[in-house]
Amino acid sequence: MxxxxxxxxxxxxxxxxxxxxxxxxxxxxxxxxxxxxxxxxxxxxxxxxxxxxxxxxxxxxxxxxxxxxxxxxxxxxxxxxxxxxxxxxxxxxxxxxxxxxxxxxxxxxxxxxxxxxxxxxxxxxxxxxxxxxxxxxxxxxxxxxxxxxxxAPAPAVTGGAPDHVVEQAVAATHPAVDLTAAAGAAEDGPHLKITLKGVDAKDQALLTEELGNLGVIVGREEAGADLTLWLESDVPSDDIVAVCCFVIDDSQIRVARGTAPAAPAAAPAAAEPAARGEVFAPAAAAPQSPAPAAPEPVQPAPPAPHAEPAASAAAHHDDKRARPAAVAASGAEGSSIRVGVEKVDQLINLVGELVITQAMLAETASAFDPALHDRLFNGMAQLERNARDLQEAVMSIRMMPMDYVFSRFPRLVRDLAGKLGKQVELVTFGQATELDKSLIERIIDPLTHLVRNSLDHGIETVDKRVAAGKDAVGQLVLSAAHHGGNIVIEVSDDGAGLNRERILAKAAKQGMQVPDNMSDDEVWNLIFAPGFSTAETVTDVSGRGVGMDVVKRNIQSMGGHVEITSQAGRGTTTRIVLPLTLAILDGMSVKVGSEIFILPLNFVMESLQPSIDDIYTVGNGERVVRVRGEYLPLVALHEVFSVEGARTDPTQGIVTIMETEGRRFAMLIDELVGQQQVVVKNLETNYRKVHGISAATILGDGSVALIVDVAALNRETRATHGARAGAELAIF
Incomplete structure (x- = not known):
């Protein structure tokens, strides 16, 4: 084998x-x-x-x-x-x-x-x-x-090598090894004395064969389960340890400089490994003479780590941080393990099913009288707490720090700034902020595009910055922070800012609807239109008009949205708001007719019951609701999903104010059921894509509830109702 x-x-x-x-x-x-x-x-x-x-x-x-x-x-x-x-x-x-x-x-x-x-x-x-x-x-x-x-395949290793040993061998970093012979110190052809502690006979033979591939073994000595080899080789000590670690733990290995014992005169050139305690020398090896200046005697090295032979000052300085004591190394080995993502996903799915089962039990238990079944209700409460704690603990396994993303940008900023002839300082905040692995991998491309845009369009050249009274070195800031159940990622620069007039002119040239009284936020959102670019020249960095619309689509596909703020001469900030995870959702359960829908809680601003005086019909027949002087488009959820038996009069139902992508609109529902945390199930995987629905979940009674795609409804509302300013003009 x-x-x-x-x-x-x-x-x-x-x-x-x-x-x-x-x-x-x-x-x-x-x-x-x-x-x-x-x-x-x-x-x-x-x-x-x-x-x-x-x-x-x-x-x-x-x-x-x-x-x-x-x-x-x-x-x-x-x-x-x-x-x-x-x-x-x-x-x-x-x-x-x-x-x-x-x-x-x-x-x-x-x-x-x-x-x-x-x-x-x-x-x-x-x-x-x-x-x-x-x-x-x-x-x-x-x-x-x-x-x-x-x-080539190596000889069989009895029992296989533990994962942590394999990792250490592959990385060739071995904390507990005493390396007196530093890398590069083998220029005069020294003998490396390799002491292996606690090795069984089969592994001794295997290690002897493997080490023989790295040089010439000029001496061998066994003492019970301990094996000492003298190797004539220019191979760095780290490589020797790397080979040995496929068979034994690095704490069993000691590599030092030594002098091989003299070989018996009659020893044959190609002898098999001699009896225990015997020494052999291949014919090709030069006869060994005593070397009084050798830094270590021939006898086996003591196992105590504090008996470390002296090394060069440089070698000690270089290795002191990477080679802590053996005890610390053994403790670090058990501090983490590598687990496949598919195993973590499977665990998360199982915990999700457990949460659903717990909700079903709670629904069933609600039919009993708490006064007569107090032990049952106490147990259900404990089960709910344990299930939630387990769910949070398992979800944290998938969380990764934003430093995984931010660490990619210093190189990009350095290279691109040099190419553009600009001086830029990159500042990052919130590197330890955690985000779900599935999201953190998908956020890299949108952030890369935003950073490139800031460097190309935002931050000015040194001459322009100095002429404007700014510091010659521009500043680009990447930050991440938790905000409620979301993570907010910002890309900010202190450049020239967005040019409102140029954006409006470009939009009009492309045939886009441009009302005279558009707010700044509405103007900035125009840059997300497909093919939109205000760059005067096309470069290999930007200017083709492809990118910002893709950024927006990618963020929306992750359940998030993008916001832009800008000041002329002061800079631009692009804010990305994302849910912490796509596996669990804090939602508001609402009833429409006989159906239950889930509204993502991070989009819900408030709920109210309007009076008849707050409802208006605009020129195109659509309705708007007035909320504290602001006129918001009204979306009737029963009309979107063709639900029968729902309340059609806003004054008889509930109006929920939703906000996404910097815009607000009103949603008509029958009643609020309650707030709950739900396990998200992919609808497309199990059924098909449904317009206005992002996913589904299973409720405590076993029924399926659909999760509303608030961002999609908002986009449809904007297209149907037109500009809000136009609606206000139609009212009066």
């Missing part, structure tokens, strides 16, 4: 993505003039970890590209070259190439050789210009060559 190494690919890909994101963030924050040594060391470690994992899996293109990057970073952290902006730009380009290579490997495709060759050539040129010759990287090259065979 063999171990299929491909089953660990996904873990490596996930870890590599995280390391590349960390590398990009550190590079963007790097002060080229006086770089922080800690940041340089962290960037180097990220590159080295990716290289080690790629070599373990035999991803040669990724290994080679990362190796050249790593060698430059190594010289930078050791102050052997002067960091320049061109180098940082090249490092960022390399990160992009590495990301593309990961995508290709994920798809089982070969990476773009031309792109890899181009970036490698650029890095080699920078290395040569900095005074680092090509020979500098030569000693490390065998690490790539030696690790490449690991792409």
């Amino acid at each position: 063999t171990l299929d190494i491909t089953q660990f690919y996904q873990t490596f890909f996930d870890e590599a993505d995280e390391l590349l994101a960390q590398m990009e963030q550190l590079l963007l924050n790097l002060d080229v003039g006086s770089p922080d040594p800690e940041d340089l060391a962290a960037i180097f470690r990220a590159a080295h970890s990716i290289k080690g994992g790629a070599a373990t899996f035999g991803f040669s293109a990724l290994t080679e590209t990362t190796h050249i990057l790593e060698s430059l970073l190594d010289r930078a952290r050791n102050h052997e070259l002067t960091l320049t902006k061109e180098m940082v730009d090249a490092f960022l380009e390399t990160k992009d190439v590495l990301s593309d290579q990961l995508v290709d490997y994920r798809a089982s495709a070969e990476p773009d050789a031309a792109a890899a060759a181009a970036i490698c050539a650029k890095l080699e040129r920078l290395k040569a210009e900095s005074g680092a010759g090509a020979s500098d990287a030569a000693p490390v090259a065998p690490a790539v060559a030696a690790a490449a065979p690991a792409r």
